[in-house]
Amino acid sequence: MTPDHASPxxxxxxxxxxxxxxxxxxxxxxxxxEWYDLxxxxxxxxxxxxxxxxxxxxxxxxxLLAFGTFASAYLARMVGAALFGHFGDKVGRKSMLLVSxxxxxxxTFAIGLLPDYAAIGIWAPILLLTLRVIQGLALGGEWGxxxxxxxxxxxANRRGLYGSWVQIGVPAGTLIANLAxxxxxxxxxxxxxxxxxxxxxxxxxxLLVGVGMYIRLNTAETPSFSKVKESAAQVKVPLAEVMTxxxxxxxxxxxxxxSTGTAFNLIVAFGLTYGTQTLGFSRNAMxxxxxxxxxxxxxxxxxxxxxxDKVGRKxxxxxxxxxxxxLAFPLFWLLDTKVFGLALLGYLLMMGAFAANYGPxxxxxxxxxxxxxxxxxxxxxxxxxxxLGSAATPIITTALLSATGRGxxxxxxxxxxxxxxxxxxxxxAETLARNAANGSALAGSGAAPR
Numbered sequence: 001m002t003p004d005h006a007s008p009x010x011x012x013x014x015x016x017x018x019x020x021x022x023x024x025x026x027x028x029x030x031x032x033x034e035w036y037d038l039x040x041x042x043x044x045x046x047x048x049x050x051x052x053x054x055x056x057x058x059x060x061x062x063x064l065l066a067f068g069t070f071a072s073a074y075l076a077r078m079v080g081a082a083l084f085g086h087f088g089d090k091v092g093r094k095s096m097l098l099v100s101x102x103x104x105x106x107x108t109f110a111i112g113l114l115p116d117y118a119a120i121g122i123w124a125p126i127l128l129l130t131l132r133v134i135q136g137l138a139l140g141g142e143w144g145x146x147x148x149x150x151x152x153x154x155x156a157n158r159r160g161l162y163g164s165w166v167q168i169g170v171p172a173g174t175l176i177a178n179l180a181x182x183x184x185x186x187x188x189x190x191x192x193x194x195x196x197x198x199x200x201x202x203x204x205x206x207l208l209v210g211v212g213m214y215i216r217l218n219t220a221e222t223p224s225f226s227k228v229k230e231s232a233a234q235v236k237v238p239l240a241e242v243m244t245x246x247x248x249x250x251x252x253x254x255x256x257x258x259s260t261g262t263a264f265n266l267i268v269a270f271g272l273t274y275g276t277q278t279l280g281f282s283r284n285a286m287x288x289x290x291x292x293x294x295x296x297x298x299x300x301x302x303x304x305x306x307x308x309d310k311v312g313r314k315x316x317x318x319x320x321x322x323x324x325x326x327l328a329f330p331l332f333w334l335l336d337t338k339v340f341g342l343a344l345l346g347y348l349l350m351m352g353a354f355a356a357n358y359g360p361x362x363x364x365x366x367x368x369x370x371x372x373x374x375x376x377x378x379x380x381x382x383x384x385x386x387x388l389g390s391a392a393t394p395i396i397t398t399a400l401l402s403a404t405g406r407g408x409x410x411x412x413x414x415x416x417x418x419x420x421x422x423x424x425x426x427x428x429a430e431t432l433a434r435n436a437a438n439g440s441a442l443a444g445s446g447a448a449p450r
Contacts, residue, residue: 019220020154024165026215027150030101031169032176033208034142037108037135038073039177040201048198052116053125074383074391076133080140081383082239085376088145089238092229093152093375094221097145101216104138105209107131112202143169144379147362152222152371157309160432163363164305170358171294171301174268177201178287224371235372242373242380249368250377254384255424256317257361261389262417263324263354266410267293267347270397271335274407279338289344293351300352304359312432313364318422320356325418327353328411335407357421367431389417 080100088096111131117124146166154162180201188197221229228234235241242250268290275286308316327350334346362382369377393413400409 020158020162022215023150023153023219024162026212026219027146027162027166028168028172029208029212029215030097031143031146031166032172033101033169033205033212034104034139035169035173036176036208037104037173037205038139039174040108040180040205041111041132041135043177043181044198044201048194049128051194052198053114053128073132073136074387076136077140077383077386078380080137081144081379082140082376083137084141085144085242085379086238088141088148088375088379089373090234092221092225093145093148094216094219096141096375097149097216098213100138100141100145101209101212103134104142105206107134107138108202108205109209112199140379140383143382144375147366147378148225148375149219149222151363151366152224158306159367160305160308160313160360160363161302162305163366164301164308164359166362167301167305167358168298170264171297175291175294175298178291180204182284182287224374228371238373238376239380242369242377246369246373246377249428250381250384252424252428253365253368253377253381254388256421256428257365257382257385258389258424259321259324259414259417259421260354260358260361261386261391262393262414263350263357265390265393266331266397266414267350267354269394270410271347274401274410275335275343278401278407279335281338281340281343285340289340289347292344293347296348297351297355300355301359304356305363308360308363308432312430313360313367314425314428314430316360317357317364317425320353320358321418321422321425323353323356324350325415325422328414328418329408332408332411364431368428 084096084100108131111128114127114131115124143166146169147163150162150166151159184193184197184200272283272286272290275281275289276283304316304320327346331346331350334342337343365378365381366374368381396413397410400413401407403409
């Protein structure tokens with residue numbers, strides 16, 4: 001808040017309302033495109049890629065599949081975070097967002113055009129894995145840039161709200177990707193789906209890319225970075241700067257965000273497999289539960305972001321993490337009833353907890369770093385959380401289910417992940433009061449706030 005006798009600074013006022021709406025829409029569309037592209041790959045991998053690109057009888061192709069679906073996705077994101085973070089802090093947020101969107105769109109469209117294994121042999125999976133790596137690189141740069149375009153343009157008292165809009169891309173991308181394949185399954189025979197139908201969701205993504213490009217081309221660079229650039233104050237090597245002076249914020253921020261990946265993957269990945277293969281739900285029933293939950297998440301994310309502007313980032317995020325831990329066992333108790341309505345209730349409760357955790361975390365991470373290294377610090381911290389949470393969850397949950405035969409054993413993993421995240425979050429300072437008071441941490445400071 002500013003004193004009564006002073007006018008709000010430009011950092012506090014932020015962009016005009018109509019401009020902020022355009023920026024918010026650009027953020028949602030851009031991140032939705034990126035996550036949609038990643039999620040249709042995951043869905044296609046389960047439905048058709050093993051038959052089209054990775055024949056089960058070929059051990060070499062099976063090995064390439066395992067490497068491509070696990071290591072390339074998350075390791076490429078880390079590389080993309082470092083690469084795009086460097087140039088985002090040197091050249092600007094807007095240009096990197098445009099590059100990442102084009103990279104992702106081109107890679108996804110190219111996947112839709114790839115010849116299959118029967119046509120070109122081993123080159124088919126090699127090209128597929130190459131394009132998957134490009135997708136990962138693009139996502140590593142997209143998320144951080146989208147957050148900064150929203151947060152650095154936003155008024156000081158609405159940064160949590162506008163930062164949460166970027167987060168909508170995850171449930172929205174999941175929802176659209178699953179709907180695309182549900183529609184393909186509904187109207188095409190299995191033979192048609194394997195022959196050419198699977199390509200439609202990949203090729204159709206170019207339409208979303210076109211809309212995202214149009215909006216982003218008409219969005220200005222952020223005031224915070226413009227100020228740094230005008231004064232020629234960019235850091236020579238942002239990655240080195242952030243890892244030497246702000247490594248604690250990067251590490252703790254990644255751990256603090258870890259439980260978001262655990263909770264979301266528990267719902268949309270492990271939960272679907274557990275519900276269909278162990279409990280006997282139909283695939284369509286479990287997909288319906290997941291899609292309804294994602295729709296609720298889209299509504300809740302901005303509400304929790306707005307709440308963080310009023311009471312602080314940490315209280316909302318910690319509340320979400322605690323709720324995830326408390327709901328871990330009830331989620332499986334409700335699923336184990338094998339009743340659709342009760343299973344849906346469990347999903348909705350856990351998705352609500354996830355939304356409270358995930359909604360404000362983008363703005364919180366952005367506010368941990370000064371402008372000169374913010375793109376690098378924010379991106380690396382978030383992608384680190386993906387390695388710790390999202391990448392590990394499928395392996396650990398599958399192992400737990402195999403060892404115990406009970407889905408409730410996975411609840412302990414959720415509780416452990418939440419405990420680590422809460423501990424790391426409590427070691428970081430609240431950012432709301434400092435930034436709402438004078439906008440200093442988002443107005444050009446190079447060092448990470450203490």
